[in-house]
Amino acid sequence: MTVSHTSLRSGMGILAEERFDAIVVGAGPAGSAAAYTMATAGLKVALIERGEFPGAKNIFGGVLYRKQLEDLIPEWWKEAPLERAVIEQRMWILGKESAVTFSHRNERYKEPPNAWTGLRVKFDQWLASKAEKAGAVPIYETVVTELIRENGRVVGVRTDRDQGDLYGDLVVLADGVNSLLGKSLGVHKEWAPDEVSLAVKEVIALPKEKLQDRFNLEDNEGCTIEFIGDTFGMAGLGFMYTNQDTISLGVGVMVNDLKKKRIKPYEVLDAVKQHPSIRRMIQGGEVKEYSGHLIPEGGFTSMPPLSGDGWMICGDAAQMVNAVHREGTNLAVASGKMAGETAVLAHQRGDYSIKTLGEYDRNVKESFIHNDLKKYRGIHGLFKEMNSDTLFGNLPQALNDAAYEWLLVDGVFKKEKQKKAIRTLRNAAGGNIDLLRLGIKGWRAING
Amino acid sequence: MAEERKKPAVGLQPENEVDWSDYRGILVVVEQRDSVAKKVSWQLLGESKRMADKLQAPLMALVIGHHVEQLAHEAVYYGADKVFYCDSEELKDYRTRPYSKLCLHVIRQYKPEIVLFGATYTGRDLAGAIATHLPTGLTADCTQLDVNEERLLMASRPAFSEKMLATILCKQFKPQMATARSGVFQALQRDETRTGEIITVDPQMPENEIATQVLEFIESTQGVNLEDAEVIVSGGRGLGGPAGFKVLQELADALGGVVGASRPAFEAGWISHDHQVGQTGSTVRPKLYIACGISGAVQHTVGMQHSDYIVAINKDPEAPIFKIANYGIVGDLFEVVPALAKAMKSRKKGNPQGVGAVIGDAVAAAQSVHN
Amino acid sequence: MLHIVVCIKQVPDSREIRIDPKTNTLIRQGVPAIVNFYDLHGLEEALRIKDEFGARVTVVSMGPPSADKALKQCVAMGADEGVLISDRAFAGADTLATSYVVALAIDKVGKEWGPVDIVFCGKQTLDGDTGQVGPGVACRLDFDQLTYVEKVEHLDDSKKEIIVHRHLEDGVERVKTKMPVLITALAELNKPRRAALPGVLKSVRYQPVVWTTNDFPDIDRAKIGLKGSPTIVGKTWVPEPKKVDTQMLTADSTDKLANELLDSLFGTELPAKLGWA
Numbered sequence A: 001m002t003v004s005h006t007s008l009r010s011g012m013g014i015l016a017e018e019r020f021d022a023i024v025v026g027a028g029p030a031g032s033a034a035a036y037t038m039a040t041a042g043l044k045v046a047l048i049e050r051g052e053f054p055g056a057k058n059i060f061g062g063v064l065y066r067k068q069l070e071d072l073i074p075e076w077w078k079e080a081p082l083e084r085a086v087i088e089q090r091m092w093i094l095g096k097e098s099a100v101t102f103s104h105r106n107e108r109y110k111e112p113p114n115a116w117t118g119l120r121v122k123f124d125q126w127l128a129s130k131a132e133k134a135g136a137v138p139i140y141e142t143v144v145t146e147l148i149r150e151n152g153r154v155v156g157v158r159t160d161r162d163q164g165d166l167y168g169d170l171v172v173l174a175d176g177v178n179s180l181l182g183k184s185l186g187v188h189k190e191w192a193p194d195e196v197s198l199a200v201k202e203v204i205a206l207p208k209e210k211l212q213d214r215f216n217l218e219d220n221e222g223c224t225i226e227f228i229g230d231t232f233g234m235a236g237l238g239f240m241y242t243n244q245d246t247i248s249l250g251v252g253v254m255v256n257d258l259k260k261k262r263i264k265p266y267e268v269l270d271a272v273k274q275h276p277s278i279r280r281m282i283q284g285g286e287v288k289e290y291s292g293h294l295i296p297e298g299g300f301t302s303m304p305p306l307s308g309d310g311w312m313i314c315g316d317a318a319q320m321v322n323a324v325h326r327e328g329t330n331l332a333v334a335s336g337k338m339a340g341e342t343a344v345l346a347h348q349r350g351d352y353s354i355k356t357l358g359e360y361d362r363n364v365k366e367s368f369i370h371n372d373l374k375k376y377r378g379i380h381g382l383f384k385e386m387n388s389d390t391l392f393g394n395l396p397q398a399l400n401d402a403a404y405e406w407l408l409v410d411g412v413f414k415k416e417k418q419k420k421a422i423r424t425l426r427n428a429a430g431g432n433i434d435l436l437r438l439g440i441k442g443w444r445a446i447n448g
Numbered sequence B: 001m002a003e004e005r006k007k008p009a010v011g012l013q014p015e016n017e018v019d020w021s022d023y024r025g026i027l028v029v030v031e032q033r034d035s036v037a038k039k040v041s042w043q044l045l046g047e048s049k050r051m052a053d054k055l056q057a058p059l060m061a062l063v064i065g066h067h068v069e070q071l072a073h074e075a076v077y078y079g080a081d082k083v084f085y086c087d088s089e090e091l092k093d094y095r096t097r098p099y100s101k102l103c104l105h106v107i108r109q110y111k112p113e114i115v116l117f118g119a120t121y122t123g124r125d126l127a128g129a130i131a132t133h134l135p136t137g138l139t140a141d142c143t144q145l146d147v148n149e150e151r152l153l154m155a156s157r158p159a160f161s162e163k164m165l166a167t168i169l170c171k172q173f174k175p176q177m178a179t180a181r182s183g184v185f186q187a188l189q190r191d192e193t194r195t196g197e198i199i200t201v202d203p204q205m206p207e208n209e210i211a212t213q214v215l216e217f218i219e220s221t222q223g224v225n226l227e228d229a230e231v232i233v234s235g236g237r238g239l240g241g242p243a244g245f246k247v248l249q250e251l252a253d254a255l256g257g258v259v260g261a262s263r264p265a266f267e268a269g270w271i272s273h274d275h276q277v278g279q280t281g282s283t284v285r286p287k288l289y290i291a292c293g294i295s296g297a298v299q300h301t302v303g304m305q306h307s308d309y310i311v312a313i314n315k316d317p318e319a320p321i322f323k324i325a326n327y328g329i330v331g332d333l334f335e336v337v338p339a340l341a342k343a344m345k346s347r348k349k350g351n352p353q354g355v356g357a358v359i360g361d362a363v364a365a366a367q368s369v370h371n
Numbered sequence C: 001m002l003h004i005v006v007c008i009k010q011v012p013d014s015r016e017i018r019i020d021p022k023t024n025t026l027i028r029q030g031v032p033a034i035v036n037f038y039d040l041h042g043l044e045e046a047l048r049i050k051d052e053f054g055a056r057v058t059v060v061s062m063g064p065p066s067a068d069k070a071l072k073q074c075v076a077m078g079a080d081e082g083v084l085i086s087d088r089a090f091a092g093a094d095t096l097a098t099s100y101v102v103a104l105a106i107d108k109v110g111k112e113w114g115p116v117d118i119v120f121c122g123k124q125t126l127d128g129d130t131g132q133v134g135p136g137v138a139c140r141l142d143f144d145q146l147t148y149v150e151k152v153e154h155l156d157d158s159k160k161e162i163i164v165h166r167h168l169e170d171g172v173e174r175v176k177t178k179m180p181v182l183i184t185a186l187a188e189l190n191k192p193r194r195a196a197l198p199g200v201l202k203s204v205r206y207q208p209v210v211w212t213t214n215d216f217p218d219i220d221r222a223k224i225g226l227k228g229s230p231t232i233v234g235k236t237w238v239p240e241p242k243k244v245d246t247q248m249l250t251a252d253s254t255d256k257l258a259n260e261l262l263d264s265l266f267g268t269e270l271p272a273k274l275g276w277a
């Protein structure tokens, strides 16, 4: 196009008319939360989403938390499409054909629930519909191809439709982990392979009664299982969540490990499905969906600046994921809300420069987002330094071997058994010193 | 008529409480072009003969066109007891108004209880207009027809992209109408000794009342008539490019057939859309369907699974197309297809010796089957 | 100015409907509702005529309230107005009853916004799959009908003449007629456009005109909905998947393989039927 933006704006009636107070790119949890906040405050908001409808192509593991959405929409769970209320969380450490498991189950998680399992296709549609009802203008099946800038300020977006430029006082970038727009702003670089993991997930259908029996659940109770080990010695985490009559099963593996080992992510998932502990849970189920997605894993160290003249960035696009606690949607919602609130402030002041929008940066810094991510900032370094084979292959296996030895009744003295078990673990870690070092590092990584 | 618009006839409906009891017999509307009847017309007569016998009612045919007298006799040879026949200059080409007016006249006067049309473009155009005028129920695109003790036409048709079949009835109106697919039913053996009554009908509409003019008919040369084809040699992504269709065309020529395609082959621009078989293409029922380099996705197979014989040629022994094939060959189509074309040509020449040197005793075996 | 009406129907994307193997019923859940895709070709042609000659394009659909989404989509693409004919009394209509109501609506559209010159329908719907509504509407409006049109060759808006190409099994027919005319559209007619952004914005706020039975004082209630439908569905069933004993042919040379296949084929009734013998 040879016409300059300004002449386009004044030259074509309809574009001049259609000016928005704010344009949100991406109708994921972050974008919809931002749009909802702004529209509720009376701002004229456009919500742009490339999918046929919000959530059409989005996936996640499946746990939605009560708290941050409650701050946005009181008692939201009474109307949102949810699967099951999580009352039990299990952790499995897998050996080749074995598992050491921990779990916590608590009736107190019911009233009110702490978290639910959910499916993005339904959830994203619902949250976006809240924004629409509040007055946000939905523009779907539309891809934002670039940001329009004037004098260094973001003033609008260009879309892939004819006559597709749209102008607004500010743009909220909530375009998810790949955030091409964030990259175009130069706020972050192409993610390095050790900053993102690739997750693949299947949704497996199972008759409701069977599912409830297998996972020991009643009514709307749900259970989550996280597992490590059995991922070909790559840094990775698996998950298995119960929905109404489906199971979400997936694994996420660091992209650098996949590259190094030349293994395809679905091969990992296929292998995991053969593990005796997992095979039993999904037996007889029918795979209904298959999908893959990147997860930002850089955490605190990878977070870009969050605002500039005419723009703010939130959710996955800003690497706001707490990998240790598999929290992401809640960080997205919280950051979207804060960005929305800052936009309202900017609108009141009539100032869309970083002076006002920087308020958003400051709010995030004081919130749980910043603090939680900061606490775990060492994790990323730990993975980087430590050999994945040790952490995700040898150690889980050794723990299983040790447990086997310990529980096997074969006349060997218990004292001997204990020694042997410790030896197994030490060897897996690469010796006494290394085991100690790993312990200290791990402790530090988790305790900030 | 274009100048002064008639008041819309929006509310066309029946006079109340009609006595349907004097409606008897089955009427097949014969479709023709240039005095050549469409095969489906004779096929419908064949199927209707069976039903008419069951109803103990006459089988009737309606022949419309110009220079079509011979077709009236043909209709008798193919089973009609009574043929209505209208020959007129302005009826040379099919046009909805004069044709439907004539059909309505015949139906109202001779009162058949069932009226059938081929589910061709023309047949559907005409049937849709007539059923509305009468008015009565019309079932589209049937693949099974029968009558029950209550003299009801049980017209069955595929629904939901061929995934289901549904039987449609029309209890309260007469005649009961349906269009039915070509190639599904069997025509009777043509029999010149059959006799029947031929009744001439006057055209019902003068030329100056007909706004529509057929300027010309362009017979398709590169286009293809898959629906009527008896042999289809189809190619898919496995062809790798437009050149692959030349190889298939050679085999199709040898077998007296035409070339079909899967959607990816069309989408890649290797061949035009009228060759595409499947859910978003044509539904075909040839006697022989040869699928070359086609994996057998359900969207393709719904369009061809009712072929009498299916042959699959595919490199991949696991390709799902083999599940529905009568004969399967695992191999490279670029080797197998030319070999087939060659072998077929030499058989047709009736000169098996010519290839004898190459194929040896296979020919002998072939001949023993042949005789 | 020409006035063009486009008839559209919102349909479940039947390509995505599956059959429950246990109960033999249709699984409609989660099947997206789309504008019947042939209808979009009709709309596109109307919009092209509008682009070239200037025309008013009114879209008409009979369906449930949720079909307003389909009309909005048409407005996004460039239609001027969308009319939703929606009433419980219309439910269960077959093609005869549908064409009655759609024709009434078009008649009313003509009275509200000027006489109608062209009506576009789709070749057929994905769910009804009959292609009968178009001819039915033409017949009731006393319009000439041109079905299965793959090209509009010529249009004279002052003489109100149109020349189109009708697709037939064995070729193409060039046909000329006078407006008013009803045309049913094939996919070959054109490629439907993607809505431009201003259209999308317009459609978001657009609310289609809704007409119920009350808007048709002269409507004959015996001719609408289930009551006005002469055809009834007797039974439905899922055809048995064709059972075939696949015979895999093998041989040590391609020529032998080819002949083995021909032997098999010549062993059937095919040569007799196809005149190979």
Ligand SMILES: Cc1cc2nc3c(=O)[nH]c(=O)nc-3n(C[C@H](O)[C@H](O)[C@H](O)COP(=O)(O)OP(=O)(O)OC[C@H]3O[C@@H](n4cnc5c(N)ncnc54)[C@H](O)[C@@H]3O)c2cc1C
Binding pocket: A025, A026, A027, A028, A029, A030, A031, A048, A049, A050, A051, A054, A055, A057, A058, A059, A060, A061, A062, A063, A064, A065, A142, A143, A144, A145, A174, A175, A176, A177, A199, A200, A201, A250, A252, A293, A294, A295, A314, A315, A316, A317, A320, A321, A326, A327, A328, A329, A330, A332
């Ligand atoms: C396998 C997996 C498991 C997870 N498990 C959990 C979990 O259990 N609990 C949890 O809380 N979090 C989980 N997460 C993380 C969570 O999904 C994300 O943190 C969260 O979805 C981020 O929301 P968002 O709105 O920032 O981005 P997204 O949800 O990615 O939304 C971005 C939206 O922007 C759209 N978009 C992108 N670019 C453009 C463009 N140019 N133009 C228009 N639209 C565009 C996209 O289509 C998308 O709809 C998981 C993630 C994965 C991949």
Ligand SMILES: Cc1cc2nc3c(=O)[nH]c(=O)nc-3n(C[C@H](O)[C@H](O)[C@H](O)COP(=O)(O)OP(=O)(O)OC[C@H]3O[C@@H](n4cnc5c(N)ncnc54)[C@H](O)[C@@H]3O)c2cc1C
Binding pocket: B235, B236, B237, B238, B239, B261, B262, B263, B264, B265, B276, B277, B278, B279, B280, B281, B292, B293, B294, B295, B296, B297, B298, B299, B300, B303, B313, B314, B315, B316, B319, B331, B332, B333, B334, C015
């Ligand atoms: C809504 C919808 C509608 C659709 N409608 C249709 C439709 O109407 N018709 C249709 O066909 N499809 C349709 N499809 C697409 C359909 O799903 C399949 O993608 C398509 O049929 C696959 O075509 P194919 O078999 O040619 O290609 P592929 O699936 O890629 O198969 C190619 C095959 O060729 C084999 N092959 C490769 N090279 C050779 C060789 N040298 N010799 C022998 N074999 C070789 C391969 O082993 C493979 O089996 C539709 C899809 C959708 C979603």
Ligand SMILES: Nc1ncnc2c1ncn2[C@@H]1O[C@H](COP(=O)(O)O)[C@@H](O)[C@H]1O
Binding pocket: C007, C008, C009, C036, C038, C039, C060, C061, C062, C063, C095, C098, C102, C120, C121, C122, C123, C124, C125, C126, C128, C129, C130, C131, C132, C133, C134
């Ligand atoms: N309910 C409806 N409302 C408006 N138009 C319709 C409706 N049903 C069918 N049509 C039109 O008639 C065409 C043929 O439909 P059908 O006879 O159902 O195959 C469709 O492509 C539409 O253009």
